Amino acid sequence: MRVVILGCGRVGAYLARMLVAEGHQVTVIDKNSAAFTRLGPDFPGNLVVGTGIDEDVLRRAGIEQADAFVAVTNGDNTNVMAAQVAREIFGIPRVICRIYDPLREEIYRSLGLETICPTLWGANRIKEMLEG
Amino acid sequence: MYTIVVGGGKVGYYLTKSLLEEGHEVLVIEKDPRKCDRVIDELGANALLGDGCEASTMTEAGMGRADVVIAVTGDDEDNLVVCQVAKHKFNVPRTIARINNPKNEKIFRKLGIDVTVSSTEVILSQIEQVIPAQSLVHLLTLRSVGVSFIELEIPPDSPAIGRPLRELGIPDDCILPLVIREGKEAIIPYGSTVLQPRDQVIAVTYETGVGTIRRILCG
Numbered sequence: 001m002r003v004v005i006l007g008c009g010r011v012g013a014y015l016a017r018m019l020v021a022e023g024h025q026v027t028v029i030d031k032n033s034a035a036f037t038r039l040g041p042d043f044p045g046n047l048v049v050g051t052g053i054d055e056d057v058l059r060r061a062g063i064e065q066a067d068a069f070v071a072v073t074n075g076d077n078t079n080v081m082a083a084q085v086a087r088e089i090f091g092i093p094r095v096i097c098r099i100y101d102p103l104r105e106e107i108y109r110s111l112g113l114e115t116i117c118p119t120l121w122g123a124n125r126i127k128e129m130l131e132g
Numbered sequence: 133m134y135t136i137v138v139g140g141g142k143v144g145y146y147l148t149k150s151l152l153e154e155g156h157e158v159l160v161i162e163k164d165p166r167k168c169d170r171v172i173d174e175l176g177a178n179a180l181l182g183d184g185c186e187a188s189t190m191t192e193a194g195m196g197r198a199d200v201v202i203a204v205t206g207d208d209e210d211n212l213v214v215c216q217v218a219k220h221k222f223n224v225p226r227t228i229a230r231i232n233n234p235k236n237e238k239i240f241r242k243l244g245i246d247v248t249v250s251s252t253e254v255i256l257s258q259i260e261q262v263i264p265a266q267s268l269v270h271l272l273t274l275r276s277v278g279v280s281f282i283e284l285e286i287p288p289d290s291p292a293i294g295r296p297l298r299e300l301g302i303p304d305d306c307i308l309p310l311v312i313r314e315g316k317e318a319i320i321p322y323g324s325t326v327l328q329p330r331d332q333v334i335a336v337t338y339e340t341g342v343g344t345i346r347r348i349l350c351g
Contacts, residue, residue: 053209055235077185080216081209081239088242103187104213107221 004029004066006052006082007073011098013038015070020045027061030073052082055089068094076101083113133157136198138184138214139205140167143230143251147204148177159193185213187221195222204230212236215245234343253343280339284349288329291351298323306337306345 001024005012008030016026016039026045030036033049050057052073063069069086071079076099083097097115099105105117133156137144140162148171151158158177161184162168171179182189184203195201201218203211208231215227229245231237234253241248286292292300297308311319312332319325327333327349335345 053236054233055239075209077207077209077213081212084212084243085239089239101186104185104217107187107217111216111220 001025001067002062002065003027003068003070004058004061004063004086006030006069006071006079008035008038009072009074010038012070012072015072016045017043027066029057029061051078053078053085055085058082058085058090063090063092066090066092068092068096071095071097076104080104080108080113087113133199134194134197135159135200135202136161136193136195136218138201138203138211139230140164140171140179141204141206143204145171145175147202149175152177161189161193185210185217187217190217190222195224198222198224200224200226200228202228202230206232208232208236212240212243212245215240216243219244253340256343278339280337280342282335282337282342282345284333284335284346286327286329286331286333287350289351290327290329290349292327292349293329294326296324296326297321300348302348303337303341303344306335306341308333308335310334 003019003024004027005016006029008028012028016028019026020043027048028036028039028045029048029050029052031049031051036047048057048061050060052058052071063086069092071082073079079097079099083095086092087095095114097108097113099108099115099117100119102117102120105115109115135151135156135158137148137158138161140160144160148158148160152175160171160177160179161182162171162179163181163183165181168179168181171177180189180193195218201215201224203214205211211229211231215229218224219227226246228247228249229240231240231248231250232252234250237248237250308321311321311325313319313328333349337345
């Protein structure tokens with residue numbers, strides 16, 4: 001599977017390394033090249049520096065050939081816009097978008113984006129643990 | 133008319149000032165307390181301190197009864213989310229977004245934003261009128277109706293070469309009435325016409341579409 005990951009923070013970098021270890025072809029985009037150090041020195045995937053809401057940057061990252069796109073920058077709005085560009089402009093079959101704000105997550109899920117809200121998930125899980 | 137302006141920077145400030153002068157009811161949402169105070173103190177406008185992308189701020193601003201929402205922050209992604217949330221959660225009838233990257237115009241339109249305003253594109257089109265760049269010449273501009281007649285020469289590396297016109301994605305509100313080949317042959321083009329390097333193309337388009345047609349024909 002060819003995967004483009006936007007955002008090389010903890011989640012983006014960890015996901016990239018997991019996917020690469022399973023033999024997937026991964027490209028990571030981040031606006032700050034220093035973020036790529038999280039991938040370790042021998043990361044075999046492609047690295048692209050730039051802002052992920054820019055069509056040209058996404059093209060440089062090979063989005064036109066990608067099977068999946070994952071938006072995990074620390075900005076909800078950046079993730080929302082990049083995910084919609086990937087889906088609507090480039091027609092990427094699988095697009096996953098992280099949104100911290102539960103209300104915004106609900107809106108975009110109802111608009112058909114495949115979303116994950118770590119805030120809601122984390123809070124629910126902690127509540128379960130407290131109750132269990 | 134109740135208008136909500138998201139972003140109280142320079143564009144938001146002067147936009148609000150003009151709207152107030154025209155007698156509209158305006159509320160500004162701004163997350164920087166200093167900018168927010170400036171709008172209140174200098175314009176006497178209603179301003180709400182908060183993140184205009186947050187549904188709770190929007191509810192507090194009375195988004196549900198807004199006639200128009202105008203998002204003019206400096207970040208395209210924030211302007212997009214403001215307009216989409218306004219439209220889909222609060223059913224605001226008209227949303228207007230400022231865009232900084234002119235290429236986002238197409239994306240915003242596709243994602244349901246009613247109107248986009250690109251200052252970059254406006255400045256670019258002004259420059260193009262003064263200095264004809266990339267073999268583009270403004271033959272005539274009908275300012276009252278916002279229509280331009282332009283002439284372009286197809287460069288040898290143009291992406292438009294070798295494909296019929298109908299496949300180039302030329303916007304519906306732009307027509308190409310004439311192609312002059314090798315300076316002597318006049319062609320009235322159809323959808324099936326294929327351009328060649330150094331063809332002179334006359335185009336009629338709205339002024340806002342000049343950049344788009346130049347990109348399509350000249351790359």
